[in-house]
Amino acid sequence: MVRRRGARENRREEILLAALDVFAQRGYTGASIASIAERVGLSQQGVLHYFPSKDRLLAEVLRLRDERNLDVLVLPGEGGAITLETVAGLVEYNAQRPGIVQSFTVLSAESVIEDHPARNFFKERYGTSRAWMAEVIRAELGDELPAGLTPEQAAPLMFAVMDGLQLQWLLAPDEIDMPGLFRAFLSLLKGAPRPS
Amino acid sequence: MVRRRGARENRREEILLAALDVFAQRGYTGASIASIAERVGLSQQGVLHYFPSKDRLLAEVLRLRDERNLDVLVLPGEGGAITLETVAGLVEYNAQRPGIVQSFTVLSAESVIEDHPARNFFKERYGTSRAWMAEVIRAELGDELPAGLTPEQAAPLMFAVMDGLQLQWLLAPDEIDMPGLFRAFLSLLKGAPRPS
Numbered sequence: 093m094v095r096r097r098g099a100r101e102n103r104r105e106e107i108l109l110a111a112l113d114v115f116a117q118r119g120y121t122g123a124s125i126a127s128i129a130e131r132v133g134l135s136q137q138g139v140l141h142y143f144p145s146k147d148r149l150l151a152e153v154l155r156l157r158d159e160r161n162l163d164v165l166v167l168p169g170e171g172g173a174i175t176l177e178t179v180a181g182l183v184e185y186n187a188q189r190p191g192i193v194q195s196f197t198v199l200s201a202e203s204v205i206e207d208h209p210a211r212n213f214f215k216e217r218y219g220t221s222r223a224w225m226a227e228v229i230r231a232e233l234g235d236e237l238p239a240g241l242t243p244e245q246a247a248p249l250m251f252a253v254m255d256g257l258q259l260q261w262l263l264a265p266d267e268i269d270m271p272g273l274f275r276a277f278l279s280l281l282k283g284a285p286r287p288s
Numbered sequence: 289m290v291r292r293r294g295a296r297e298n299r300r301e302e303i304l305l306a307a308l309d310v311f312a313q314r315g316y317t318g319a320s321i322a323s324i325a326e327r328v329g330l331s332q333q334g335v336l337h338y339f340p341s342k343d344r345l346l347a348e349v350l351r352l353r354d355e356r357n358l359d360v361l362v363l364p365g366e367g368g369a370i371t372l373e374t375v376a377g378l379v380e381y382n383a384q385r386p387g388i389v390q391s392f393t394v395l396s397a398e399s400v401i402e403d404h405p406a407r408n409f410f411k412e413r414y415g416t417s418r419a420w421m422a423e424v425i426r427a428e429l430g431d432e433l434p435a436g437l438t439p440e441q442a443a444p445l446m447f448a449v450m451d452g453l454q455l456q457w458l459l460a461p462d463e464i465d466m467p468g469l470f471r472a473f474l475s476l477l478k479g480a481p482r483p484s
Contacts, residue, residue, distance in 0.1 A: 117401055121318035194400055201397030204390055204458035205313055215459040222456075222463075238434065239475035248456055248464060249473055255455055256448025260418075262400035263411040267418075268444060277445055279435035280476045 104142050105156075106132050112153050116195030119202050120150055120210065147209040150199070154213055157196065174228050176278055183254060183274040190265070193258050200255070222247040229281070238283035246281055253277045300338050301352075302328050308349050312391030315398050316346055316406065343405040346395070350409050353392065370424050372474055379450060379470040386461070389454050396451070418443045425477070434479035442477055449473045 110131040114123045125146055129139045143149040186193050203210040225247035229237070237246055253274060261268040306327040310319045321342055325335045339345040382389050399406040421443035425433070433442055449470060457464040 119315060119317055119398055119401070121315055197397050197400055201393050201455060202315055204393055204455065205315070211459070218456050218459060219463065239472070239479070241472050241476065245469060245472045248453065248469055249449060252449045252452025252456065252469075253445060254452070256450070256452035257444065259397060259400065259451055260414050260444055260448065263407070263414060267415065273441060273444055273448075276435070276437050276441045280437065283435070 103132075107134070107139055107142055107149075108153055108156050111149050112157065112195050113191065115150065115153060115199055116191055119198045120146070120208070121202065125149075150209055151213065153195075154199070154210060157192065158217070160192075174224070176228065176232055179225075179228070179250070180271065180275055180278060183257075184271045186258070187261070187270045190262060194262055197255070197258050197262060218251065221251060225250055233282060237281055241281075250277075250281075296338075299328075303330070303335055303338055303345075304349055304352050307345050308353065308391050309387065311346065311349060311395055312387055315394045316342075316404070317398065321345075346405055347409065349391075350395070350406060353388065354413070370420070372424065372428055375421075375424070375446070376467065376471055376474060379453075380467040382454070383457070383466050386458060390458055393451070393454050393458060414447065417447060421446055429478060433477055437477075446473075446477075 107128065111123070111128045114128050114131070117123075118127075123146070125136050125139055128149070129136050132139070139149075143152060199210055200214050202208055203214040205211070222244075226243040229243040229246050229250070233243070233246075235243065237243070257268065257270045257273055261270040303324065307319070307324045310324050310327070313319075314323075319342070321332050321335055324345070325332050328335070335345075339348060395406055396410050398404055399410040401407070418440075422439040425439040425442050425446070429439070429442075431439065433439070453464065453466045453469055457466040
């Protein structure tokens with residue numbers, strides 16, 4: 093029984109990773125259960141046995157992705173706390189896995205389409221992310237940032253910079269130093285003095 | 289003859305606007321010539337008479353979109369020069385046309401997929417945009433920005449902020465003040481002093 097359950101879990105994860113790959117390459121709209129099934133050597137029915145619909149599969153892929161990212165965010169911090177340094181570390185980690193970044197870029201952008209199955213996921217994810225990021229910023233940089241910005245203004249800008257740099261980096265990896273530019277943005281927020 | 293040509297041009301533009309709408313709602317992958325044709329009361333063959341392929345239609349839609357944006361960028365400047373203020377004006381203009389912004393967000397993100405027909409368009413567009421934006425920044429703010437940033441670092445950050453804010457704003461228009469946040473980012477670049 094225990095071994096069977098393990099095998100089932102492994103197969104689930106194998107399907108999720110294949111789905112992530114197919115979503116990354118074709119987006120949600122362009123992806124088919126058939127192409128995901130083919131990658132793991134199952135029939136469509138076989139995949140649907142594990143995940144009853146393409147929507148469900150997408151939801152689980154997004155959850156898996158967030159779980160793995162959170163590992164990175166939490167691991168380097170002391171006592172699991174997220175800091176601006178761990179966020180910069182995540183950007184560095186992302187620069188080593190273009191496939192995952194691509195899936196996120198395509199799916200999050202697609203999700204702005206009305207009735208897209210991931211729309212609520214991304215809307216809520218950004219909402220909660222902005223809230224915790226504002227607290228991370230406040231804890232490190234205080235209530236008032238350079239140019240009179242508040243942590244609540246800096247948080248959406250932080251995610252905008254992360255997302256926008258990913259897009260430019262995916263298109264031109266040789267021209268865009270994603271981690272370096274992200275750190276440059278952080279230094280603007282920190283108000284590091286100009287070298288004179 | 290002249291009237292016929294006028295009618296043909298009008299019909300072309302009508303098809304392009306319908307295509308923009310369909311691409312905005314379904315992305316390039318999910319859009320079909322049939323659904324575009326339906327909106328303008330033509331057969332698929334009718335649409336293909338004006339644009340020989342879906343790729344070609346996409347290319348023309350992107351060109352149209354850029355032409356219209358450039359009008360906005362150039363109009364308010366003196367002698368047609370682009371300034372940081374006209375860029376902020378473009379962000380304000382975008383906040384009034386979510387449909388156009390949505391089409392750009394979905395298509396640009398989709399374009400990171402290998403072999404996507406718009407990949408080169410977006411890669412080149414970002415490359416040239418970063419170059420002129422660096423010059424606009426240098427002309428107004430000089431060679432050295434706060435925290436020692438260069439105009440060449442600030443330019444990709446500027447487009448990242450524009451693109452990333454669009455994504456968050458499309459998902460949550462009531463929570464994200466896109467023009468206000470963009471101006472907050474500009475004030476970081478300008479190094480406006482903290483109010484004490």
